[in-house]
Amino acid sequence: MADKKGFDLANLLKDVPKLDTADGREQIEYIDIGQIESDPGNFYNLVQLEELASNIAVVGLQQPLRVRTSETDPEKVVVVSGHRRQAALKLLIKEGREDLREVPCIREHVTGSAALQELRLIYGNSDTRVLSSAELAKQAERVEMLLYQLKEEGFEFPGRMRDHVAQACKISAPKLSRLKVIRENLIPEYMNLFEKDKLPEQTAYALARLPGDFQHRMLTALQATIPSGATVEKVLSKYNEGWRWEPQLTCPDGKACKRGDVFLRRDCETSWRSFCGGNTCCLECDQAKASYSPCERMCSKAKAQRKEASDKKKEEEYKRKQKQGRKHQKETQDYAKRLLRAIDAAGVSDDSKINWSYYDGFPVSTIRQWAAGEFDDPAGWYGPRLVPGRCSNDHLAEVSKLLNCSTDFLMGLTDDIHPMPTQEEPEDPMEILEEETASADSWDDISETLDQVAAPEPTRRIRWESRGATPPMNKTILTYKMTNDGPEYLPAVWTGSKFKSPNRLKELTGLQYTHWLEVPPPGSGESCEVAPPEQAEGQLVICGWMPGGTFPTESCEVVADFQVGEGTQIRQVCIYDGGDFYFRAQGRKGAKIDAELIRWMRLPPEE
Structure with missing residues (x-):
């Protein structure tokens, strides 16, 4: 065996395989899957079994299981290494692959330290598995127990035990310290989530540094919601400053505020807001009065106050829209009266439609209602419905023809419904001259006529x-x-x-x-x-x-x-x-x- 003095874990574990058999050589034997039991002390998660089973079904089992004889039943063996492979084989045999029932195994004969044998297997699994934080915590706990067992067997460990455990688990010493704090201080409810990989290591480490009763309080307040690690770190920092989320506030009715856990939940749910701590009454808090994204955990009194303020603001906005809408309705009424003159003069029926720009058109009956001042809620009017000049070019001629009026009337350029007759072109002075001179009796008469014809104005x-x-x-x-x-x-x-x-x-x-x-x-x-x-x-x-x-x-x-x-x-x-x-x-x-x-x-x- 290795020298018990001057303990070197890496060199020591290299010599362990020689202890497996009498002659130092490993031998493969085939054992029925029914005779192979799982080690109850196995702490590794059996994940991705379907993927592994599919691989074995195609290429077969590429690596034999390592087993040892059961201490309770000599006819059976216990898996030392290969629990995932054993579980995958059971899945395939259940699906009818009887050719895989006989499993190649290497039986380990423990002739030396059992603790050293198990430590060697853990050391080897550190290279072949991607372990979760919870698995690393269990592995570290097991390694530490095995090393103390070896110490009782006479092995000496120079330096700190933490460093030897970190070496065996192949993790850093600070991470090992964090996992130990989690393992020793996290309450069972949170530890169960941590082992199921539902609680991040950062969150678990921050929670584990809080007292157990406060962890239980957070668990109850958050109602199974998992806070982020950064949030719990802030809670921990405030706790160390003396915060307990037990408000010393009095409601307007004189009763003491009892919403401490609500304040705690609010701070654990927050992302960008500052912490509350229950140090400010909801009735005075700016987050309860905010127009956008207000605090969702404000008390009922603050919610009622906020609703009252919101209703008042909505009412003021509604009145503003009504006031503006009445102006638009007045403009529409004035032009509707004007347009109705042409409608009635042309004898257009009430069910006819007047096409107008930006709209599909308005029935004459609607225009008649507007002219009479009959409108719906003015708050819904964002502009006048009838505006002079807003009739598009596509509809201008159509409406003008329908109402028998000029386009200038529709455009608001004149109050006359019917167009003015086209002015006759002024008479050409030369034509006047020809007519006058044709009836003249003498050159004197022509001269007189020329004098009477006005010369055109210069351009x-x-x-x-x-x-x-x-x-x-x-x-x-x-x-x-x-x-x-x-x-x-x-x-x-x-x-x-x-x-x-x-x-x-x-x-x-x-x-x-x-x-x-x-x-x-x-x-x-x-x-x-x-x-x-x-x-x-x-x-x-x-x-x-x-x-x-x-x-x-x-x-x-x-x-x-x-x-x-x-x-x-x-x-x-x-x-x-x-x-x-x-x-x-x-x-x-x-x-x-x-x-x-x-x-x-x-x-x-x-x-």
Whole structure:
């Protein structure tokens, strides 16, 4: 045997196999599976048995079991090493694999120290198994007992016993110390969870450093919930500071607070909040008053107080929405009254639908109710339902035709339901001259006639003006800005202090533009010379309203009036491609306009 003095575990265990048989050689014998018993002292978990059984079924048993003769029944043997293999073989035999009943085994004949033999097997299993923390704790306990048994047999152990146990289990000394604290101090309920690998080592170690009665209190308070290791470490730190989660608080009714375990549970459940400890009454705690993610463990009085505050806030928000909604309903009512004039004038039935932008459309009966001020809860109104100008291009002509009204009326640009008749083009002075001179009797009469014919006013020379120049007051201008979808034009009137829509009914708040251009009114016969923004003098082009039947000389953008129905006109910014007019959609050519052209005006070139 190895020298009992100067104990060296690694070298000592190398010599142990020689004690197995009389001649030092191992022999394999086949033993019926029914004669093989498990060691009741085995503390290793039998895991992944199905996977191991599938492997044995394919390739057979690659490593024999190590057994020893049973001390109670010489006809049987006890497994020393190979409990998982034994369990896997039983599964296969139960499924009908009788060819595996005879199991190859190596019988160990203990002729030396039984403790040393068992220690050798534990040392060997440290290389072949991935052990859980609970298994390592049991292994360390068993190794420590075996080493003390060897010490009684005469072996000497220089140094600390903890270091020898760590060497045999092949773990670090600090980890061994943690496992010993767990093994010795963790209450049985938590130890049962630890052995089933349901309690992490960090949590178990923190719990084991708390008194047993406080562990029981935590177990009861948490109702089988497993806290994290970091949380229990914080609880342990506060406990060492003197915290006991026994609040010295008095409720408004004068009774003492008895919610200590609730406060403890709240702190064990928390993740990012600070600990409570029961040091602050729920009625005064900020976490109970928080608008978002409040404490879920507040008392019933605090919950009632919070609900009262929440209900009050909801009521205030509801009243605010009602107030805002009434404004939207008033706007809707005003326009509904206006629209109802055209509906009644056209004799449209109540079950007809008026299509409007952003909505599927409204029955005339609904518009009639709105005009009478009959609305539902205003809190549900986030904007007016009928807004002048919100009727999309797709529906504008349709609604105008249905109601037999002008698009300007629908857009809120005029109060007249029916369109004004198209102004006749002014007479050409040369035609007047020809008619007058044809009836003249002498050159004197012709001269007199020439004197009576008013000469045409000279063409005004205007151009795009920059934003810095002030527009003329109370005259229609065309504003211009470039967007990602192309140029954007908007008519406006400068009143001297603000911009308004051409009919002065709507203020154009926040109007954005880079250039503006004064536009002559249609039918005035007035024309002007217009230059694009930043274009030099001498590069002016003539721009004015032109009658239908004439066309631009090249592709360009125009503002044009079209006849879309009897007495119904629409005005569109559109594109002329040299032959036809098309809707302008996001800066590009859209659908072709199949309608009678009344007049058009070319838009100035863009910057």
